[in-house]
Amino acid sequence: MTEIRFEKVWKEYGSSIVLENVDLALADHEFLVVIGPSGVGKTTLLRLLLAQERPTRGRILLDGREIASEPTADRGVVFQRYSVFPHKSVLANVMLGPQWAGSPLVGRLFGARKRALRDQAMALLDRVGLAEHARKYPAQLSGGMQQRLALAQALINKPKVLLLDEPFGALDPGSRRSMHVLVRELWEEQSMTIVMVTHDLMEAFHLGTRVVAIDKVRNDPQAPERYGATIASDFCAKPRIVRDSFRFEAARLRAAAELAAKTPLLTREKD
Amino acid sequence: MRRIINYPPSPGLALLLGAAPFVAVGLAYLAASDARLAVDAADKLMPGVSAFYAQMSRLMTRVDPVVGQPLFWFDTWCSLARLLAGIGVSALIGIVCGVLIGFIPWLRAAFEPMIFALSLIPPLAVLPILFIAFGLGETSKLVLIVFGIAPFIVRDVALAVTAIPREQIIKAQTLGASTWQMIVDVVLPQALPRLIESVRLSLGSAWLFVIAAEAITAEGGLGYRIFLVRRYLAMDVILPYVVWITLLAFLLDFALRKLSAAAFPWTRLREA
Structure with a gap:
């Protein structure tokens, strides 16, 4: 069971207010999609949830407890780009998380544990359709394949929440569609909670069970930075x-x- | 008529074009040397090929009674040992300090200005201090090289570390990595290729400091020999030594390039 709750969250940079009074409760196994015009603070919202940034006021709760003040393993993430490590092979990229968890000093597992992890990683790579590319480096993969790899890499740690920051923004329409199918299926299989940021409305309503629009509801033409964006509308898509x-x-x-x-x-x- | 930028030479022609200036300089030297020797057979400024050959074969084969081996190889060994020791120590300092300063904000705030200031001091200006502090032996030469190139390498590596996309570091944290694990598995492997690049760039300065230190005081070394025989206008030693130093520098650079390509294949990959 995973429940996310934003309690009156504000985010300000100096005198300019980005987000104001964001109140949101997300139940378990939802696929929340955050939409809104560019530059309005969608990504800031995701960064707050990731603890890459801290709210100026208010709190963010995960299962009733305030989230850690830095990114931790309970929240996985896939960014639009640079989500995988270019100096590691595809298989090594997927094996990283459990290796770090299992071996604090050397970051490597050996013997039976390594074989078990390798099998688990290969199964996951097979699931995302990258099994035959396991020995390649990320630079040898297409954009869509790199995003599949980033998904597998995040999922092997079984995070409570998966955060997606415009994950399909840089992909061509074909790979975008197949990624939609994959993400949808993974969400169903692993029954996890996903929070995704996008500016593509079609994508939002195709994937999301709940779609939230972020926008400035108040605006002062003389001082646009004095009002922040908040949840303007909240649709129950499915x-x-x-x-x-x-x-x-x-x-x-x-x-x-x-x-x-x-x-x-x-x-x-x-x- | 196409624009000149759209005329690339064929690979063979490019090789020929690249070799042409070398050949031209060589021929110009030989012509000038012949002209001078025709006027004065004892001219020392531009010796001919035979003079080079005689002098160098003597230096390369005749065992010097003082050092117990041919002077040429003794000098080469002395200079290379100093150079490699200096580069090795600088690279070690560069990677350790560069990664720490580039990755940990507190260390960056504390030491970045210091490293920057150090890199601005002309190393030769502090050479007297080094001689006074470390004596005239090998230590002061080593410190001179390290002082000359380590700050640059540290800054370069730190810059490469800060250039790693923030997304990667966040991703590593969401995979549960500690700071130590991120340094070992994310930052260090991506900083090492840059380390080799900046060592390659520093090779020229490193040679400069080796020669400069040897020119002032040494028991042997390529720079020492050049400055020793300068008194006798012995161009038949100086010019081959300069060519030899250039060749050594090229071979070191070539070796580092090959090492980088072999050790970090991922740096030069494109989508297959």
């Missing part, structure tokens, strides 16, 4: 009850199929 009923239907069909597989010949029962 209501939970609908999602639950879809999931229930899918489970029911699966169960029926399994039952049919167990008793392949109806005639046998009659004998």
Whole structure:
């Protein structure tokens, strides 16, 4: 269970206010998409959640506890660019997180633990469609493949929340579509919470279960920096009850199929 | 008629064009030398090929009674040892201080201005201090080289560290890395190629300091020999020594370039 809560969060840089009075509660297994015009503070919101920056006022709670004051392993992230390490092979990139966690001094695992981790990493790479590129360096991959790698790298640590900062912004339409499918499926499989920032409305409503628009609701033409942006509108794009009923239907069909597989010949029962 | 910038020479022609100035300088020297020797057969300023050959074969093969080996190889060994020791120590200081100063804000705030100030001091101006403080032996020469190039390498490596995208550092933290783990697995591997580059750039200054230190006081060395025989106008020693120093510098640079390519293949990769 993961619950994110913004409590009256303000962010100011000197005298200019970027975000004002952001209040938000996000339930478990939601796909929140933050949209808004460029330069309004979408990314600042994500950075606050990442603890790359600290709110000037207010608090951000993760499962009822205030988030750490620096980025930690409970919040994974994929940026638009530079999310993977160019000096490590694809496989080594994915293995990094658990290696760091398992070996504080050398950052390397050995023997059986290393083999187990390698198998886990390969399975994840296979899931994102990069298994045959495991030995390459990121510079040899296309933009879309690098983003898949960044996803796998973040997911191996099983973060409570996955933060995506315009992750598909630099991709061509083809890889963008296949990334949409992948992210959607991963969100469903790992039943995690995702917060994504984008300026693409289509993408927002296609992927998100909840879409939040950030904008300045008040504006002083003489001093535009005196008012910050806040949540201007909040849409429930895919209501939970609908999602639950879809999931229930899918489970029911699966169960029926399994039952049919167990008793392949109806005639046998009659004998 | 295309613009001249759109006429690239073919690879073979490019090689030929590159060699042409060398050949031209060599021919010009030979012509001038011949002209002078025709006027005065004992001319010392521009000796001919035969004089070079005679002098150098003597220096390379005849064992000097004082040092117990041919002078040429003794000088080469002395200078190279000083140069490599100086570069090695500077590189070590460069990578350790550069990474720490570039990566840890407190250390950056504390030491960046100091390193910058140090890099502005002309090293030869403090050479007398080094001689007074460390004596006339090898220590002062080593310190001179380190003083001359280490601040530059530290600054260059620190700059490379700060140029690592912030996203990567944030990502590493979300993967649970500690500061130590980020230094070892993220920062250091990406700073090392830059270290080799800045060592390559510093080779010229390093040679300068070796020669300068040897010119003032030494028991042997390429610079020592050049400045020793200067009194006798022995161009038949000086010119080959200069060519030899140039060749050594080129070979060091070449070796470093190959080392960088072999050790860090990822720096020169493009999407396949």
